[in-house]
Amino acid sequence: MEKRFHTIASDFQRSALLQLAMRKAVELARDSFYHGLAVEDLTEYDQSLFAEDAWTRFSQTVSFDYPDYAHTLFLLAFQAAYRASAHDLPRGIHPDTHALANTLEIELGLQPSHH
Numbered sequence: 550m551e552k553r554f555h556t557i558a559s560d561f562q563r564s565a566l567l568q569l570a571m572r573k574a575v576e577l578a579r580d581s582f583y584h585g586l587a588v589e590d591l592t593e594y595d596q597s598l599f600a601e602d603a604w605t606r607f608s609q610t611v612s613f614d615y616p617d618y619a620h621t622l623f624l625l626a627f628q629a630a631y632r633a634s635a636h637d638l639p640r641g642i643h644p645d646t647h648a649l650a651n652t653l654e655i656e657l658g659l660q661p662s663h664h
């Protein structure tokens with residue numbers, strides 16, 4: 550199976566990477582929450598295991614021009630979305646991964662802030 554090639558410089562491909570990581574984190578948090586577990590019960594270590602598993606699966610089908618950087622962005626996105634979910638799900642709010650990805654890109658200096 551041939552991997553698709555993505556470039557971190559592509560706003561579209563980078564955003565897709567971040568949103569995928571975030572959707573995986575939101576799914577994990579939602580599953581934990583709805584199965585009666587407190588979302589906060591998963592330690593950062595536990596979260597990193599799930600994030601690494603999601604990255605491994607994703608990276609089997611996609612390669613990046615800067616794979617280590619893509620991996621780091623994926624993990625940061627996963628962690629950011631999990632934190633947002635841990636905060637929002639108990640309040641009945643479902644995180645918007647598109648907005649979260651935009652915020653993360655701005656925080657990392659990958660997109661200009663729109664003040």
